[in-house]
Amino acid sequence: MSESAAQPGIVIVGAGQAGLQAAESLRAGGYQGSITLLGDEHHGPYHRPPLSKAWLAGEVEASQLVMRAPELLARKGIDLRTDTRVAAIDRGGRLVQLADGTALPYAGLVIATGATPRLLSLPGADAANVLALRSREDGAAISDAFVHCRAHNRPVVVIGGGFIGLEVAATARKLGLSVTVLEAAPRLLARALTPRLSDWFADLHRGHGVQLVLGARIGHIETEGGYATAVLAADGTRYPAGLVVVGIGVTANDRLARVAGLECDRGIVVDDCARTADPLIAAAGDCTARRLPDGGMLRLESVNNATEQAKSAAAALLGQARAFTGTPWFWSDQFGWKLQMAGLAAGADRVVLRGDMQGASFSLYHFQGDTLRSVDSLNAARDHLTARKLLDAGLSPTPAQAADRAFDLGGLVAKT
Ligand SMILES: Cc1cc2nc3c(=O)[nH]c(=O)nc-3n(C[C@H](O)[C@H](O)[C@H](O)COP(=O)(O)OP(=O)(O)OC[C@H]3O[C@@H](n4cnc5c(N)ncnc54)[C@H](O)[C@@H]3O)c2cc1C
Structure with a gap:
């Protein structure tokens, strides 16, 4: 596909991690036509991961969140339009309709609209200080509320013991705030981690003074003048x-x-190549669900997934099939510990520990039979990088090799 600048070019809906990557990959792939990157936020593309970590702790400037300087995008011929919301896609007319009533034709379209935090549907959940975290503005509002809580000696209650909730909890504790995490499941991070590591994270948080309530049932949020003052559990406990x-x-x-x-x-x-059923439309990032060759569906929410799918989406619109079949990876930072995950543990039936869970670093290797499925590393960046290479190459150490710190797992990759 190559259009002159006067003809419809490629339109990308969503100027986030995936949208920016798609735009840059189209140019890098030789696309000569116009590329229009439409985002409904006030800012150009920015890094979201620091929002719950360094940025919320006040350790980085807003400018450090910016992914690309506007001049760089202009030099690449990427027309970034912020504060621009797409209201509808007219596939018959090959147009995107904008919220301001105008329309933009496309020759190819990438949908990279991300995701929206789920809200609680409970009495009191609409109070002004009940907040979710997705955008810079959300982060700023939580930062301001931290300051308020500190000044008035008020605790923070986090509902949900997933990655974002736990990172917010860790940051709040670092700032000296009193924190309670209420998690409905019997363990933390249950969707992502095996029970052993869930327990380790629970100990980590409790060790840093977080009050952790597992199996929590929330009744309602108590409010006063439109502000939450407490979370009431179904058993009557008041937080x-x-x-x-x-x-x-x-x-x-x-x-x-x-x-x-x-x-x-x-x-x-x-599909694996980020294609929808419409040959002119690809999609990437948190807004997608990937159909696997065996018919199963995979939904990932990560920088790695957004970036790789966006590269595939760009390739698809350039007429190439670039399957994203690489090992998925993810990270999280809490209390000075960096968790790095490679691969997916689903189906694993055996866990092998490398290192010491009470020590300064360790990794857990998840096997299905003799096949390595995933590796979760804590402050063990080298294990993580080696794991990605092993998984990408379809190589499995034996469980005994994985457990033996003296055994050079990287050597298995070098041998191939
Ligand atoms: C607080 C936080 C911490 C995170 N930490 C990590 C981490 O440690 N590691 C990791 O791998 N991942 C992390 N993630 C996840 C990662 O940031 C996301 O997976 C990634 O940003 C997804 O990229 P995306 O482009 O699909 O979506 P986004 O980056 O959300 O971009 C989508 C954009 O599309 C815009 N949009 C939506 N609808 C429209 C419309 N109709 N018209 C115009 N624009 C529209 C949205 O406003 C948004 O700007 C974190 C996310 C958050 C929120």
């Missing part, structure tokens, strides 16, 4: 709060695609 942070997962922003008649299943359904 006083100057701020309630809700981290109970996200919903894929797939509405535009659904209304336009594209298949959605808790996300815009794409």
Whole structure:
């Protein structure tokens, strides 16, 4: 596909991690036509991961969140339009309709609209200091609320013991705030981690003074003058709060695609190459659900997934099939510990420990039979990088080799 600048070019909906990557990959792939990157936020593309970590702790400047300077995008011929919301996709007319009533034609379209935090539907959940975290503005509001809580000696209650909730909890503790985490499941991070590591994270948080309640059932949020003052559990326990942070997962922003008649299943359904059923439309990042060759669906919410799918989406619009079949990876930072995950543990039936869970670093290797499926590393960057190479190459150490710190796992990759 190559269009002159005067003809419709490629339009990208969503100026986040995936949208920016798609734009840059199109140019890097030789696309000569116009590239228009439409984002409904006031800012150009920025890094979200620091929002719950260094930025919330006040350790980085807003300018450090910016992914690309506007001049660099202009030099690449990427037309970034912020404060621009796409209201609808007209596939028949090959147009995107903007919220301001105008329309933009496209020759190819990438949907990279991300996801929206799920909200609590409980009495009191609409109070002004009940906040979720997705955008810079959300982060700023939580930072301000931290200051307020500190000044008035009010505790923070986090609802949801997933990655974002726990990172917010860790940051709040670092700032000296009193924190309670209420998690409905019997363990933390249950969707992502095996029970052994969930328990380790629970100990980590408790060790740093977080009050952790597992199996929590929330009744309602008590309010006064439109502000939450406490979270009431169904068993009657009252958790006083100057701020309630809700981290109970996200919903894929797939509405535009659904209304336009594209298949959605808790996300815009794409194949390994980020293609939808419409050859002119690809999708990438948190808004997607990937159909696997065996028919199963995979939804990932990570920088790695957004970046790799966006590269595939760009390739798809350039007429190439670039399958994203590499090992998925993810990280999280809490209390000075960096968790790095490589691969997916689903189906694993054996866990092998390398290192010491009471020590300064360790990794857990998840096997299905003799096949390595995933590796979770704590402050063990080298194990993580080696694990990605092993998994990418389809290589499995034996469980005994994985457990033996003296055995050079990297040597297995070098031998191939
Ligand atoms: C607080 C936080 C911490 C995180 N930490 C980590 C981490 O440690 N490691 C990791 O791997 N991942 C982390 N993530 C996840 C990671 O940031 C996301 O997976 C990634 O940003 C997804 O990229 P995306 O482009 O799909 O979505 P986004 O980056 O969300 O971009 C989508 C953009 O599309 C815009 N948009 C939506 N609808 C429209 C419309 N109709 N018109 C125009 N624009 C629209 C949105 O406003 C948004 O700007 C974190 C996320 C958050 C929120």
